Amino acid sequence: MTAARRGAVALALVAAVGVAAVSGARLSRLVAERPGEELLYLPNGEQLRILSLGHASLLADAIYLWAIQYYSNYEGADRGRYVEHVFRGVITELDPHYIDAYWLGALILIVEFGEIDAGLGLLDKGIERNPERWILPYLAAWESHHAGRFAQAEGYFRRAAALPDAPPVVRRAQAGMRTKAGDLDGALALWRQIADDPRSDAGSVAVARRQLAQLDARLELERLERAVERFRAEHGRHPGGLGELGTVAGVRLAGGSYAYDAKTGKITRRSARRVVAGD
Amino acid sequence: MRGPTIGPPPPAAPPARPASGPAGAATAADPVLLLRRLRKGFKGHLGLGHRQALESLDLELRRGECFGLLGPNGAGKTTTLKLVIGLLRPDAGEVRLFGRSPADARTRARIGYLPENPYFYDHLTAEEFLDFYGRLRGLAAAERRTRSARALRRVGLEGRGRVALRKLSKGTIQRVGLAQAIQHDPELLILDEPMSGLDPIGRREVRDLILEFRAAGGTVLFSSHILQDAEMICDRVAILDRGCLRSAGRLDELVSSRIEGYEVTLRSAHPATLPGTVVARDGEHCLVRVADLQELGRLLAAATEERGEVTSIWPKRRTLEDLFLREIGRPPEERR
Amino acid sequence: MSGEVAAPPSPLAAIRAIALNTFREAIRDRILYLLLAFALGVIAVSRLLSLLTVGSEEKIIKDVGLSAISLFGVLTTVFVGTSLVFKEVERRTIYTLLANPVARWQFIGGKFAGLLAVLALNLGLMSAVLGAVLLLRDESPWPLVPAIALILVELAVIAAFALLFSSLTNPILAALGTFAVYVAGHLSWSLRLLADKVGSGLGAVLCEGLYRVLPNFDYLDLKASAVHGLPRPPGLVPAAAAYGLAYAFVVLVVACFAFQRRDFK
Secondary structure, three states: OOHHHHHHHHHHHHHHHHHHHHHHHHHHHHHHHOOOHHHHOOOOHHHHHHHOOOOHHHHHHHHHHHHHHHHHOOOOOOOOOOHHHHHHHHHHHHOOOOHHHHHHHHHHHHHHOOOHHHHHHHHHHHHHHOOOOOHHHHHHHHHHHHOOOHHHHHHHHHHHHOOOOOOHHHHHHHHHHHHHHOOHHHHHHHHHHHHHOOOOOHHHHHHHHHHHHHHHHHHHHHHHHHHHHHHHHHHOOOOOOHHHHOOOOOOOOOOOOEEEEOOOOEEEEOOOOOOOOOO | OOOOOOOOOOOOOOOOOOOOOOOOOOOOOOOOEEEEEEEEEEEOHHHOOEEEEEEEEEEEEOOOOEEEEEOOOOOOHHHHHHHHHOOOOOOEEEEEEOOEOOOOHHHHOOEEEEOOOOOOOOOOEHHHHHHHHHHHOOOOHHHHHHHHHHHHHHOOOOOOOOOEHHHOOHHHHHHHHHHHHHOOOOOEEEEEOOOOOOOHHHHHHHHHHHHHHHHOOOEEEEEEOOHHHHHHHOOEEEEEEOOEEEEEEEHHHHOOOOEEEEEEEEEOOOHHHOOOEEEEEEOOEEEEEEOOHHHHHHHHHHHHHOOOEEEEEEEEEOOHHHHHHHHOOOOOOOOO | OOOOOOOOOOHHHHHHHHHHHHHHHHHOOHHHHHHHHHHHHHHHHHHHHHOOOOOOHHHHHHHHHHHHHHHHHHHHHHHHHHHHHHHHHHOOHHHHHHOOOOOHHHHHHHHHHHHHHHHHHHHHHHHHHHHHHHHHOOOOOHHHHHHHHHHHHHHHHHHHHHHHHHOOOOHHHHHHHHHHHHHHHHHHHHHHHHHHHHOOOHHHHHHHHHHHHOOOHHHHOOHHHHHHOOOOOOOHHHHHHHHHHHHHHHHHHHHHHHHHOOOOO
16 A cells, blocks of 8 residues: 555544544533433333333333433433433333332432422322332321421321331321321320330330320410410400419319419420430 | 174074064064055155155065165165155055054064164264163163173174264264164164265175174165175165166076176277177277177187287176166166 | 064153253253353342342342343253254254154153253252352342242243244244244233224234233243232142143144154155
8 A cells, every 4th residue: 555545544544533533522412411312212111011021120120220320410401301201100110019119219309309299109109009018108208298298298107007017116107297287186196096005015105105295295285375365365364373274174283383474474384304315 | 704693693594483463463474564556755945846756666575585775866765764664654555564554663663774874963972872772662771781782792893882972983883873773683674875985894894794684584674876785685676766666576586697798808900890799999999798608719719810919808797787777767667 | 683672662761761862962052051151140240230229139139130040041942942853853863763662752752851951950050049149148039939930831831832843944943933932922911902902803803812822921920029029829820830831731742743744854
């Protein structure tokens, strides 16, 4: 080969490499700009199940592993678009019993992208397909709680607690959630149930008793406050002392337990209680 | 020429064979093999075309004889043998082997078969292979051992039983094949081109084995396109050509040892004037055929007279080859 | 030269002899070791893969393990099984073999038994490795046993088809046919769905008919329930095994018929 021809071949090679490099870089940038696009082509779970020829579970694993890597990578503007499709429409369709997928998908939806309803919906699907697993309603309950939806959380906890192998903490959490939701009577009833249930473990009973005492005290305080209000309404002034309230139904005026300010009509509990962890 | 015998020493004359199988199925007088109006055709490649391999073959094989099925390649010899074994099913006609169909497994227990260019399992040794076949023949373990050893000894492979078959030469494989054919002392040996590919020593050994087998009372049916071998050992022959039976009968009837003339090669200036028939010429050398001793004498006298040189004199006998060449190539309608 | 020496062996003895020979021949097939090495490699890799996951690592290992056992089992069945009969015919070892007092159906039966033995051995090795990997992680492998048992039944069905095709045609076509059966068997449940969607008419009849004829490998697939430890209706495993073995038997009978009528040119 002559020198001229060799030079021409070398030049062509360099040019080809250059074109490949430049276009490759361009392509990766383009893909990064529209990251969700590749997910558009992910068929839904039903179709993939057919294609998997009996290895649907393995395919679910593979896509799950891919999703973990994909969503761990914080670049890419539009990565949130197809999360629900990936987890709800594909992975959990391929393997409806893939608990990790429901949980992780919900986590990503709620924590990363703030999609509470979508996340809870995914967990709902998991609960529906795996009714015997307590962990999914348990996780759903905590997510509801974080979102401030206490009543919903209580519902999930109730559901989890109803399952035979649910640990004792679930019932306690349910009772606690009732309190947070404002249903004090209901919470009282549940704590009483836990305390009186012969099957409850010692720790739960202890916590239940403490909670009952706390709730009792709280309810008592509320009744006292209501009595003070009624007095004021009747007599146009705050009572001078708690003794003036007379017999107020159900209130044990253990002297000294309450501090009463006659000017404002405020009642506070006097005894300082140590807060015990786990209540 | 005879090696050690396989079973009990051969009696002076072939014994009257006892009736075998259910009463009435076969007696000593019944033919071992009977082919009646046997027809077989094959479809060509991809189902196109048709090749008639056998046209209405009739054949009978009697106990204790050595029968040679002769013919050129493609005559239908292998097809015939496969029909006898049951590897092929006839289009028409029937095969009666010991009075029964070859599809009957019990019948096949009485035969030993060696195909042309046999090939056996690479991964086995000769011993393992014979053990395998011994099982297929319903032999008990101890019997398998003794019979296999005996068979290997008989074919000259004593001590080589432990070598893997893939390491053996073609001739040795042929011997292993013979060993498996005789392992179970069959009544009938069916051999397809048993001599092909063997050197002269190998061929003689096979011939010896066949003769010995027959002497012990067995029957042999073999196919060949090598006529000398057939001439040496067969009692009866049949000549096949293009699926038709051209000629069949006792060898000594078809072929005679009578001298039917002489072929003389000599050098002569005037071959046209010589007595006898000039068969071939090459310049001054020629080959002349004469009918008898008298004509031979006249030819030699004439040659001496003109100072011609006689190179050789061959007595001509009617050989199988002559018969063969005469029958082969005849149009299909003519049948003997 | 008594002629009374050889006699047809008992069917079981004949099948055993042919099976043993088939087994020894198949064991030497190099493709076997290639596939086995791949399978073991995959199971080893699954350990690494599981490190990438968030959540249950054992699920990944079990899924990969079971799928590898199944897939490599199928590949072994196809590659070894489809050449079984063909090789004997091609090399003409079958001529002398069938000249013996052995029935043709015993030949097919022996080939099947030998092939199944090889597959069972393969399966056993792969399962042992998977079991060891799981035991090392304090995870019990025993719930996987019913799934693996049914994988073997599935392989038996595929092996029967492989033998059928191998006795009819050359290895390439036989392999394609067997793969087609494998795919169709895994899609047959969707034929049912398709039949429902199509509604009525020729299409539905066709789908329904195909569904009934093709083997339904979905019945033999316990992988999901084994990995997740889901409860199964009692009697499911024996029923599935019976289904698969009965199906294999029918296919073998067809293969025997086809083989019986065959001419060996």
